[in-house]
Every structure is written in structure tokens, then in C-alpha cells.
Amino acid sequence: MSDYIPPALDWVREQVELYESSGGTQGNTLLDTGMPCILVTHTGNKTGGVRKIPLMRVEVDGNYVLIGSMGGQPKNPVWVYNLRANPDVTLRDGTVVSSMRVREVEDEQERSRLWAAAAAAYPPYDEYQAKTERKIPVFIAEPV
Numbered sequence: 001m002s003d004y005i006p007p008a009l010d011w012v013r014e015q016v017e018l019y020e021s022s023g024g025t026q027g028n029t030l031l032d033t034g035m036p037c038i039l040v041t042h043t044g045n046k047t048g049g050v051r052k053i054p055l056m057r058v059e060v061d062g063n064y065v066l067i068g069s070m071g072g073q074p075k076n077p078v079w080v081y082n083l084r085a086n087p088d089v090t091l092r093d094g095t096v097v098s099s100m101r102v103r104e105v106e107d108e109q110e111r112s113r114l115w116a117a118a119a120a121a122y123p124p125y126d127e128y129q130a131k132t133e134r135k136i137p138v139f140i141a142e143p144v
Contacts, residue, residue, distance in 0.1 A: 005049035016052045024095040030054060035122060038064060038093045040141070042079060043086040053079050056122045057093065058114075060140075064091060065114045066102065068137035072128030080137050091141055100141040111138050 007013045011031070018027030019039050030037040036057035044051050058065040068080040083089070083102050091100045105111045115138060119125045129136050 002043070002047075002049050005044060005047060005051055007051075007053065012054065015054050019054065019092065020052070024092055024097075027054075028094050030056060036094075038091055040066065040079070041090040041092070042082050043088075045078075045082045045085040051079065051082060053077075056118070058118045058121045059093075060114060060117045062143070064093075064100070064141040065118050066139040066141060067115075067118050067122075067125055068139070069125055069128040072131040072136075074132055074134065076134065076137060080139075083139055088144070089141060099144045101144050102139045102141045105138045105140055114138055114140060 015027050037054045038057045041052050070077040087102045
């Protein structure tokens with residue numbers, strides 16, 4: 001098993017630690033917004049290390065939608081490249097942990113449907129897309 005590489009940002013690292021150490025009973029809402037989040041454990045593309053990132057909880061038909069928004073920044077979050085290279089992940093939704101496989105959604109009709117669900121769950125996604133020129137990546141995590 002590879003070594004765990006904690007997130008560089010303090011608030012992200014603290015959220016991951018709280019989420020994990022509580023078995024999913026705490027830290028499962030993002031930044032005190034009260035909005036539910038999931039924890040995605042994945043493999044680093046360059047390091048091969050274990051990485052963990054909290055993302056907004058968007059569930060559609062028993063699958064999870066992962067949005068690579070990074071608040072509308074000009075670049076994709078690093079985890080996007082990790083998932084593209086290593087699609088097998090572990091997803092924690094509260095106290096439930098599942099093995100999942102992600103795929104980037106390329107089909108425009110499917111992407112539009114999933115984007116609408118994500119924006120309904122977390123309205124700032126539309127603002128993030130409006131403020132960046134890049135097409136924000138959309139992934140779907142499905143049970144293995």
C-alpha cells in the first residue's frame with residue numbers, strides 16, 4: 001500500500017482528518033455551509049500516493065457526480081488528473097464506504113443532465129463555470 005499524502009491546504013487537510021477520524025459522523029458538510037460532502041480516496045497520478053479530497057455530495061441514481069470546479073479557477077484541480085489516470089477510488093458518504101470506478105463524462109447529453117443535478121445540489125457551480133474559460137470536468141462514480 002502506498003503512503004498517504006495529506007492535502008496541502010490546511011482547511012482541506014483538517015476536514016479530511018475530521019471526516020476520517022470520526023468514521024464519517026463529523027466533517028461531512030463542507031466548510032460549515034451545512035451542505036453535505038463526500039470524501040474521495042484516490043491514487044496520485046505522479047506520486048502513486050494515497051490522496052483524499054472532500055467534494056460536494058451529488059448523488060444521481062445511486063452514483064455520485066464529481067465536479068472539477070476548483071471554484072472556477074483557470075486550471076483543473078490536481079485530483080482531475082489523478083482520476084483520469086487511476087479511476088478506481090474509495091468513496092465515503094458519511095459512515096458508508098464504497099469501492100467505485102469513475103469515468104469522465106464526455107457525452108454532452110449525459111453531461112448536461114449531471115451538471116444540472118450538480119448545480120441543483122450546489123448552485124455556485126454555475127457561477128464557477130461562468131467565470132472560467134475551461135470546460136469544468138464532470139465525472140461519474142459508479143459502484144464496482
